[in-house]
Amino acid sequence: MKKTIVFAAVLFAVISLFAQPVREENELTVYSYDSFSGEWGPAGSLIPAFEKKTGIKVNLVGAGDAVQMLSRLELEGDSTPADVVLGITDDFAYRAYDMLSPYESPVLEDIPDELEFDKEHRLIPFDYGAFAFVYDSEAGVRKPESLEDLASPEYKDKVILIDPRTSSVGLGLLYWTYNQFGDDAIEWWKAVGENALTIADGWSSAYGLFTEGEAPIVLSYTTSPVYHVMNDNTTRYQAIIFPAGHEATIEGIGILKTTDMREEAEAFVDFILTEGQLDIAIANSMYPANSAVELPDAFAWAPKPDIMYTSATIPEDKRTELVESWTEAMTR
């Protein structure tokens, strides 16, 4: 019995090894974060479409999350097999610039200037999103009107925040509060921290608590309601737009300096910035960077903020300092 199981297991493992395609020469190697390259990511339909259109074979590598992808590129240095890197966010962009070469894509003219966080175009934005508080309109709480409003006593135990030490969404909120309040950001956290039911480790658990009805207000994205409209057919969960502005996160694509397939790499970038836009926007739940793209109706439930901040404007040292003062104020 045991031997049979072992045998079956080994057999299965061996078969699955050979079922996988072998890497070919002359492929364009693209590094992306896992959720892009995974079976459910936009890559499933995009890559075959690109290969069909251009005849260029693509070797898409899921390199972990955005930070791991950067670490990997840094470790690999000049010997990296990557030609294109996709999905570096504006806040970490500075770490990638040395490895990339600028590309003046013809599509750039359709991309709004305020999104172009790298004026040298080493990284070109392909999508963006904004952090927002989402609230349950049927929970009987007043819709908050601003960040300051969240400190009001009526929201005691009604807000779910996310820790900036362990989550990019939490970090986004920290930058957001800094962009709006400057160094008083920490005071905001102290006050709203009092109202927080919990400060979760990541978006997944925070949003899970929210949908289970533990608290009616959660930190998430402006696009979150789209899912509930499309999957649950309900408009009960709504993103709140604050007139004072929202923190944005912009994802960029870039070509590595070390590539020997420059032309193919440029074709890929252009493809992502044009035909790829809609698929990526829907799969990532982000807005497409290309302003010429039309979105499906459900995106009407993902209101775009009028004012958007980016963390790229906060100096690197300041960012580290912010998290440190947050830790100091909130955890000691």
Add this chain to the structure above:
Amino acid sequence: MRKKGSGYYLLKAVPAVLLLLLLFIIPILLIFSNAFQDGGKAILEVLKDDYTYHLLSFTLRQALISALVSVALAIPFSAFFSKYAFPWRKALLTVSQLAFTIPTILVVLGFVIWYGNNGYLNNALRTMLGVSYTPLPVLYSFSAIILAHVYLNFPIAFALLTASWSTLPETQENAAYTVGSGRLRTFMRITLPRLRGSLASAFILIFLFCFSSFAIVMVLGGNPAYSTLETEIYRRVHVSADLVSASALALFTFAVNALLLAITTPGRKARKGERRERTLKKAKGAKMLEAIVLSFLMLLFLVPPIAAIAIRAFYTKDGIFSLKAWEGISGRGFGLIGGSIDALITSLVIGIIVALLSVWMGSSIAMASAKRNSRLLPFISSLPMASGSVTMGLGFIFVTSFIFTSLGIRSYCLSLLSVIAAHLVIVLPFSVRTITPGARMIPDSLSNAAYTLGRSTGRTYREIEKPLLAPYRRKAFAFSFALSLGEVNATLMLSSGNVETLPVLIYRMIGNYDYQGAAALGTILLAEALIVFAVGEARWRKDAVL
């Protein structure tokens, strides 16, 4: 003192040691060389910083309480379960291991659905009492952390204790009763000392588990002041990108844990002697009632949160019955049912390979250390537990980038192998810790008798020693399988998203706002674990009591 055939056992332990060396010790050394990059300044800073000790004291406190409560709670249950037989005994032992397989995110979700302020329990109480406030505000407090840790770890203590308690003959206890010693006194002076090995083993496993706990502490604790050392290492790696200071803190944490491990690693003085599997007494009358009450209490504690997940898979968050998740699983995109069946098989195959290898390697390390009276081997193999998942993650980043750059291969094969290897390193400490008390209890006289009768070392192992290890090996198998099945961090990190296991899919579903779908996949995961455990128990029934 070395015993006959210790060379044979040492040789058998070589593959396990090599694996540890490649996947754990080398990366750890590389990380730690980072810590000294600036000539030890970073280390000094960590040692001088009050905050380090602030974090340490909280981390120790919650881990200590969690481990103590888990073990203490397990003692009365194990006492009964290792003495009496009743029809559903085995089923309950199997079910108790289930909680262990669920990825943390689902444990958190299950807790929220059951114990939450808007959860089943509080809503039921609200209706019964006719009140509008939260009658049982357990979550988002320090006690919630302990509750969740005990929930996850009580089964470890229970299973380990029951396994070794079942092999203690009662002659000494009976003798004590005959000379008029009371039950408590007998327990304290006769039983407890003989259980010391398993108690220590269970305690340290749970302690280290809770020491590096992350999501549970942060989400259910409800207050960022409840921060563990692990959180701070994570922040330094991922937010500050300050690898030197992260490595320094990781080194500090590792040193603390390694010290604790060294203290509790089974030593030379393990008691040997008469050792026979107990014949369980049939529970009758009052004992039957006790069996029912104890079983009920255990189920009441263990089942609701996982049942909540299973129920959630059939209901929308508004409480309306819906098969949407299951339809969704079959209808979405590339066919997620295809995806989930593939993932189910992948998880199953990885889990079984990992569990078999870990029992094999765990036994060989346990036997080698027992034969050579070595503390070093079990200590080394337990080290991965002392490092915590964030530090391990750092190490894996290093290993993968090394493998990928130097070999230039990115095949599914390599991903799968590295996932198996990583799981193996993660589960091996459990396996070694589970089997070692058993290996130490094998009387030398038994093996020596076999040698005298002309049996070879290998044959003695297979025919005499291995059957004696069976209950421990079975526990090790179940734990290894369960751990591998629920593992998600290393899988994602090492497979570049190539290897899609069930927990990986669960995280993806949650990322797609589909908590009902995630609960459905969680239910599939639980069912898978249940089947494997049941089959595992059936397979071994003939050679052991438990």
